[in-house]
Amino acid sequence: MPPVPASYFDGRHAQAYAVTIDVDRGIAIVAGDGIERxxxxxxxxxxxxxxxxxxxxRFQDGxxxxxxxxxxxxxxxxEHGVAPSAVSQWEGSLRWIxxxxxxxxxxxxxxYRYGIPVAAGIVADNVPAAATTRLxxxxxxxxxxxxxxxxxxxxxxxxxxVRAFDRLDLPxxxxxxxxxxxxxxxxxxxxxxxALPSGTIVVTDDLVELAKDDRELLGVLAHEAxxxxxxxxxxxxxxxxxxxxxxxxxxxxxxxxxxxxPTALIQASYSRELEREADSxxxxxxxxxxxxxxxxxxxxxRLDEKSGYKDASRALGYxxxxxATDERLQRxxxx
Amino acid sequence: xxxxxxxxxxxxxxxKESFVFSGTGGEYFxxxxxxxxxxxxxxxxYSAWAKVRRTQYFYRNTRLAGAGFDYxxxxxxxxxxxxxxxxxxxxxYAAGAVSPVAGVVAFVVLxxxxxxxxxxxxxxxxxNTSYRGLRFRFTGSTADAYKTFxxxxxxxxxxxxxxxxxxxxxxxxxxxxxxxxxxxxxTFDATVSSFYRIYLAxxxxxxxxxLGAAAVVVPLLMAGTTNRQPSAAxxxxxxxxxxxxxxxxxxxxxxxxxxxxxxxQNLTWAHTQLGPHRFMSEIGAGRLVFITLTNLLGIxxxxxxxxxxxxxxxxxxxxxxxxxxxxxxxxDFVAGEKLEISATGEEAxxxxxxxxxx
Numbered sequence: 001m002p003p004v005p006a007s008y009f010d011g012r013h014a015q016a017y018a019v020t021i022d023v024d025r026g027i028a029i030v031a032g033d034g035i036e037r038x039x040x041x042x043x044x045x046x047x048x049x050x051x052x053x054x055x056x057x058r059f060q061d062g063x064x065x066x067x068x069x070x071x072x073x074x075x076x077x078x079e080h081g082v083a084p085s086a087v088s089q090w091e092g093s094l095r096w097i098x099x100x101x102x103x104x105x106x107x108x109x110x111x112y113r114y115g116i117p118v119a120a121g122i123v124a125d126n127v128p129a130a131a132t133t134r135l136x137x138x139x140x141x142x143x144x145x146x147x148x149x150x151x152x153x154x155x156x157x158x159x160x161x162v163r164a165f166d167r168l169d170l171p172x173x174x175x176x177x178x179x180x181x182x183x184x185x186x187x188x189x190x191x192x193x194x195a196l197p198s199g200t201i202v203v204t205d206d207l208v209e210l211a212k213d214d215r216e217l218l219g220v221l222a223h224e225a226x227x228x229x230x231x232x233x234x235x236x237x238x239x240x241x242x243x244x245x246x247x248x249x250x251x252x253x254x255x256x257x258x259x260x261x262p263t264a265l266i267q268a269s270y271s272r273e274l275e276r277e278a279d280s281x282x283x284x285x286x287x288x289x290x291x292x293x294x295x296x297x298x299x300x301x302r303l304d305e306k307s308g309y310k311d312a313s314r315a316l317g318y319x320x321x322x323x324a325t326d327e328r329l330q331r332x333x334x335x
Numbered sequence: 336x337x338x339x340x341x342x343x344x345x346x347x348x349x350x351k352e353s354f355v356f357s358g359t360g361g362e363y364f365x366x367x368x369x370x371x372x373x374x375x376x377x378x379x380x381y382s383a384w385a386k387v388r389r390t391q392y393f394y395r396n397t398r399l400a401g402a403g404f405d406y407x408x409x410x411x412x413x414x415x416x417x418x419x420x421x422x423x424x425x426x427x428y429a430a431g432a433v434s435p436v437a438g439v440v441a442f443v444v445l446x447x448x449x450x451x452x453x454x455x456x457x458x459x460x461x462x463n464t465s466y467r468g469l470r471f472r473f474t475g476s477t478a479d480a481y482k483t484f485x486x487x488x489x490x491x492x493x494x495x496x497x498x499x500x501x502x503x504x505x506x507x508x509x510x511x512x513x514x515x516x517x518x519x520x521x522t523f524d525a526t527v528s529s530f531y532r533i534y535l536a537x538x539x540x541x542x543x544x545x546l547g548a549a550a551v552v553v554p555l556l557m558a559g560t561t562n563r564q565p566s567a568a569x570x571x572x573x574x575x576x577x578x579x580x581x582x583x584x585x586x587x588x589x590x591x592x593x594x595x596x597x598x599x600q601n602l603t604w605a606h607t608q609l610g611p612h613r614f615m616s617e618i619g620a621g622r623l624v625f626i627t628l629t630n631l632l633g634i635x636x637x638x639x640x641x642x643x644x645x646x647x648x649x650x651x652x653x654x655x656x657x658x659x660x661x662x663x664x665x666x667d668f669v670a671g672e673k674l675e676i677s678a679t680g681e682e683a684x685x686x687x688x689x690x691x692x693x
Contacts (some may be wrong), residue, residue: 007402009468014517014668016402016467050388051362053395054403064468066403087373087388091365100368101640107375108638134434250639251631261581262635 001079004072008035011062021057021065021073023080028057030065037063041080049074049088111246112266117273120238124231129198132234136198143194143202144184151183153208158183161203164214165221168289170229177229181221183208191303195224197233210306211299219286219296226281232274240267271321279328297332300325349662351615354654357403358396360644366392367643383414394464397654400665407463407470423448450484451477461514469670475513483509500530507603516609517668525606533598540594541587548583552576586628593623604657611662618656626652 003020008030019032028044030037037059045058055073058064067073074084090096151158162181170179179199186192191206201224203217211217227233243266251259286293304325322328370385387410394404427445431438454477461473487502504527511523555576597618604616630645659665 009402011468012670013666014467014469015666047391048388050392050395051358051366053358053362053392056395056405062468087369091369097365097368100372103372104368104640105638107372138435250642251634261585 001076002072003029004067004069004076006030006057006065006067006069008033008065009063011059011064019065021067021076023076026080030057041082046077046082049084049092051091116239116242117235117270120235120242121231123238124234127234133198136196136200139196140182140200140202147188148184148186148202151185151205153183153205157208161208161214161217164218168218168222168285170222170225170285179225179228191306193220193224195227195233197228197231199228201225201228210302212302213295213298215291215295216299218289218291219282219293220299222285223278223282223296225285226278227274229281230274230277232278236271236274239270243267243270268321272323275322275328276331279331283332293332297329300328300332347611347663349660352400352659352661352665354657354659355398356396356647356651356654357398358392358647358650360647363392363647364640364643380414383410383417386410386413393650397650399466399659400661402467405465407465408459446485450480453484454480457510466516467665467668469517469668472515472671473510473513474515475509479509479513500534501527503534503599504530507599511603511607515671518671519610519668522608523603523606524608525602529602530599533595533602536598537591537595541591544583544587544590548580548587552580552583555579589627589631590620590624593627594620596620597623610667612665613660613662615658615660616656617658618653622652 001022003022006019006021008017008019009015017033017035019030019035022029022031023041026041028039028041030039039059043060045060047056047058049055049070052070054066054068055070056064056066057073077083084092090100158181165179165181170177177199179201181201181203183203183205185205189204189206191210192204193207194202196202201221203221207220208217244263247259247263247266251262282296283293286296366388370381370388373381374385387406387408390406390408394406397404423445427441430441454473454475457473457475461471464471483502483505487498487505491498491502504525507525508523511521514521555572597620600618601616604614607614626649630641630648633641634645
């Protein structure tokens with residue numbers, strides 16, 4: 001084995017010396033350009049294989065050799081029983097790298113499909129009720145200042161709706177979730193219902209007016225109850241945050257603004273998934289209480305026609321936070 | 336006949352040494368992929384070793400005048416730093432969840448601690464970087480850190496950005512004027528007004544970009560909304576204009592960023608000296624935009640697999656346009672004293688995404 005050429009530095013000055021490294025009976029010999037050093041191979045610290053980056057052979061006093069002939073050094077060391085690390089061997093094997101690339105894509109997909117939703121679910125389930133209640137109260141206070149006006153729906157009408165809802169058999173009531181229906185007038189939101197994590201569900205006057213049958217309202221309330229029971233509010237925030245972080249890590253170095261588009265797409269798809277879950281929950285509740293599912297379908301259809309954004313929402317499909325109404329109606333009619 | 340003056344100093348030889356990157360995307364891909372998979376398998380603990388491997392690959396492949404750089408970061412120190420940073424980060428998030436007031440308090444505390452963390456981060460990063468066996472050092476004071484990373488940002492916000500160029504100048508000065516290689520200090524002499532000239536030019540570019548985009552988008556938007564009745568053609572026009580606006584926004588922001596970054600970097604290095612040696616940086620904004628945007632497309636369309644290639648490509652370019660104007664010899668540097676520095680600063684700063692790309 002010919003000696004391996006290297007550059008020697010003494011660690012105290014910037015001067016480079018052209019030397020060669022050889023190993024003889026366990027002793028490393030560095031010689032050339034006025035330098036002559038002998039050291040037990042075991043006393044030297046040799047940096048790992050890192051692609052084709054130069055490797056460094058370090059003496060204990062701070063001096064070192066920089067070796068660019070990676071192959072030569074590897075052979076020299078192999079002759080004397082020094083093998084590259086396991087990690088670098090994995091990096092060196094093309095077959096394992098292909099496997100790694102496939103595993104990487106699998107991890108990405110599994111993370112998106114299961115990892116993030118499950119992790120978000122676990123955290124959401126473990127947030128203390130006191131924090132959720134306070135957060136919801138604050139959100140409602142803000143909404144009351146900016147978006148809502150006091151309701152104009154008559155007291156008796158409200159009582160009828162609340163009583164009908166209270167009579168509903170909901171799986172989550174057994175778990176101790178307490179629901180509170182409140183009514184508000186809102187021109188900005190139009191006909192709508194909003195669920196807050198604490199169990200407070202806000203119903204707008206326009207929605208009450210739009211309903212031709214109270215059972216339609218019960219369908220919508222069941223959907224909102226699904227959001228509460230499955231903790232969609234918190235899960236949504238958590239999932240969105242994690243997605244934001246992961247995408248930013250990937251693309252962020254290049255452009256934080258460009259990361260917004262993929263992030264929005266993924267967040268919207270998560271949002272649609274939660275809406276589908278709430279729809280399924282609503283169907284189960286309606287069936288369990290002997291209410292025909294078509295009532296929910298009726299009011300959804302009426303809401304869709306009223307808003308008039310049918311084509312636009314289909315066009316913006318991937319960016320939409322709710323599945324297209326046609327899809328929702330189809331799923332309701334199937335079940 | 337006049338004899339040459341024997342006491343005159345011999346003329347000093349100056350020549351240019353260019354930085355070279357000797358690594359490749361293919362090599363780095365292998366390291367990158369194994370890093371990620373091992374990090375996932377160890378639930379993040381390997382990330383400290385992954386970072387050291389990555390940094391060593393890039394530093395050792397950065398070559399100047401026949402020798403490479405090196406990174407001496409200790410994975411255990413980095414791991415400890417990351418744990419501390421994660422606790423800080425978690426505490427900040429938790430405070431925000433408890434109540435808005437707690438969130439604000441946590442934010443203020445964080446802002447007050449950040450300058451100190453940044454200084455530590457710089458000290459760690461610099462000391463663990465060496466060239467030809469001599470270490471770099473950062474000796475910026477914590478007091479100056481507070482001026483640069485707390486007072487200036489607040490001032491910039493209050494002056495609606497007008498103090499921005501001055502802040503950027505103070506940032507570069509804080510880093511370059513407090514750095515040294517071995518026992519030789521760096522010096523920095525760029526003026527504040529030169530930074531203002533760059534940002535003024537950038538503002539001009541922004542105006543041009545906005546006008547250009549508007550010229551394309553406004554007619555499209557008009558076409559999409561003239562007819563009140565929704566129709567397929569109108570929706571198509573609307574969708575198209577939304578996409579064009581989004582793409583133009585990305586293009587414009589990358590373009591502006593590249594313009595400013597290239598100019599600032601070139602200016603900063605042209606006014607930095609290390610002993611008798613000078614520096615040159617010739618980053619071209621156009622080329623930087625092209626590389627950045629194509630890298631971005633590559634990463635998105637390969638679901639991330641192109642990222643290591645993108646990083647190598649960018650590093651290759653940036654190093655290729657960087658030069659040292661050597662005066663005399665590079666051999667005259669001498670080592671400074673040894674130090675022990677922990678990694679807490681560096682990790683905490685990275686967690687909060689403070690990018691101090693020099």
